[in-house]
Amino acid sequence: MQATFNVYRKEPGPNSKPGRSTYSVEVAADATVMDALLKIRDEQDPALGFRGSCLRGYCGDCTVRVNGKAAFACTAKVAALAKKGPAEISVEPIRNMPVVKDLIQDWDAFLWNKIDATKPWLEPNGSTADGEQRIPDTVMAKVRKAMSCFYCGLCDEGCTVLPVDFNFLGPAALTKASRFTWDPRDHAVRERLQILERPKGMWDCVHCFEASEHCPREIAPTERIMEMRDEAFKYGITNEKVARHHLSFAASVKRSGWLDEGRLAIESEGLTNFKGLMKLLPTAVKAITRGKAPIPYLHHKREGSEKITRIIEKAEANKEK
Ligand code: SF4
Numbered sequence: 471m472q473a474t475f476n477v478y479r480k481e482p483g484p485n486s487k488p489g490r491s492t493y494s495v496e497v498a499a500d501a502t503v504m505d506a507l508l509k510i511r512d513e514q515d516p517a518l519g520f521r522g523s524c525l526r527g528y529c530g531d532c533t534v535r536v537n538g539k540a541a542f543a544c545t546a547k548v549a550a551l552a553k554k555g556p557a558e559i560s561v562e563p564i565r566n567m568p569v570v571k572d573l574i575q576d577w578d579a580f581l582w583n584k585i586d587a588t589k590p591w592l593e594p595n596g597s598t599a600d601g602e603q604r605i606p607d608t609v610m611a612k613v614r615k616a617m618s619c620f621y622c623g624l625c626d627e628g629c630t631v632l633p634v635d636f637n638f639l640g641p642a643a644l645t646k647a648s649r650f651t652w653d654p655r656d657h658a659v660r661e662r663l664q665i666l667e668r669p670k671g672m673w674d675c676v677h678c679f680e681a682s683e684h685c686p687r688e689i690a691p692t693e694r695i696m697e698m699r700d701e702a703f704k705y706g707i708t709n710e711k712v713a714r715h716h717l718s719f720a721a722s723v724k725r726s727g728w729l730d731e732g733r734l735a736i737e738s739e740g741l742t743n744f745k746g747l748m749k750l751l752p753t754a755v756k757a758i759t760r761g762k763a764p765i766p767y768l769h770h771k772r773e774g775s776e777k778i779t780r781i782i783e784k785a786e787a788n789k790e791k
Pocket residue numbers: 530618619620621622623624625626641642645684685686687688689691
């Protein structure tokens with residue numbers, strides 16, 4: 471079959487302007503986009519840059535956007551794309567990733583440097599008497615889940631925070647870090663969670679669940695991030711404002727059945743953070759003078775709040791199981 475490809479092009483260097491090249495190529499009926507790119511490079515344009523490794527959808531090395539959707543070039547079928555999509559099949563780099571050349575993306579900046587920042591190695595906590603560390607399968611289930619990540623970057627491609635803050639660690643690096651959080655052989659869990667708690671870390675995730683939607687291995691990176699936040703609470707790690715906000719919010723609803731906004735603002739800022747609390751003062755004064763906050767501030771329990779408390783207690787008990 472004959473297919474036309476409209477491919478993103480860019481020469482290396484910060485000053486080069488991106489463009490597009492169009493190629494018409496004859497491919498087999500069961501050809502993939504990778505087959506087509508290889509043929510274009512062999513027969514028409516030896517300078518076309520792209521990546522690929524396993525060619526079987528196992529390694530995640532050839533992630534690109536095809537017709538505006540993230541895909542593996544080695545598994546996306548040309549016939550299906552030509553049938554459903556526009557006359558020209560568009561191929562471009564995935565979002566949120568700097569480009570080195572054409573479809574070759576800068577994985578160091580996008581992923582490896584960020585993974586590196588999460589202390590992604592096991593810190594052994596000693597062996598049993600016979601030198602073995604036998605771990606029950608049930609304990610390893612969570613570790614294995616995170617370990618099945620093959621760093622395709624699709625979760626980062628779908629992330630809604632990275633387009634506005636490229637320095638956010640991102641779901642892929644955080645998923646890697648979660649692997650060590652659950653490994654009972656590791657003794658650096660606290661230290662790692664403290665690293666992840668810093669700005670640009672796990673608290674910058676806005677839990678839009680796009681990362682989980684994008685993951686081809688059903689690792690659910692968003693859920694992995696949320697689990698690590700809960701684990702950080704168990705370690706008493708609440709240095710980040712967002713963490714305190716989260717705790718105060720949940721405690722308020724559990725206590726009174728609704729949100730105590732005044733207390734939320736104060737507890738999020740930190741009771742010992744005098745400078746931060748002073749900054750809140752003008753907003754508090756405005757809220758009080760405009761009738762948005764009662765004087766003196768009395769947050770009463772809402773009717774039926776005991777039912778809400780019971781629901782939250784039940785959910786907490788279930789989570790512990
Ligand atoms: S978590 Fe899923 S989407 Fe993200 S890099 Fe790993 S395999 Fe890819």
